[in-house]
Amino acid sequence: MSDDERYAGVARVHNPFGHLVGFRTTQVSDGFARAELDVRAELYNPHDVLHGGVIFSMVDNSMGAAVYTRLTPEETCSTIEVKLNFLKAVRHGRLVCDTHVVARGRRTAVLRSAVTLDGVLVATAQGTYAIQQKS
Secondary structure (H helix, E strand, C coil), X not given: CCHHHHHHHHHCCXXXXXXXXXXXXXXXXXXXXXXXXXXXXXXXXXXXXXXXXXXXXXXXXXXXXXXXXXXXXXXXXXXXXXXXXXXXXXXXXXXXXXXXXXXXXXXXXXXXEEEEECCEEEEEEEEEEEEEECC
């Protein structure tokens, strides 16, 4: 299987929660993933802005997709921690989350994400993922 075929498989992974919320993985390459979300009122918090949990979930899924591009077929991963900074409130538009693998070791990977709206940074995150052998 070529890398392009493997990356396409990462973008198509079964993700019921992602489908429920509405984000989708639109681009995957070596150490990189992009997710996008069209903001809608059903995702607002009581202050009529996008709920921070939506952005967190989008970042977490994008990080997972990016790290999967650096795993062997015998490996899987899980989130250890994500630190997220919210920089601007979001009310409408299309969010884009670009994630890069910063470092991949034997047991962990570190990733960074930037979430933008029309090219303006609205959130930034750094995460650590555990890498395990599939059982």
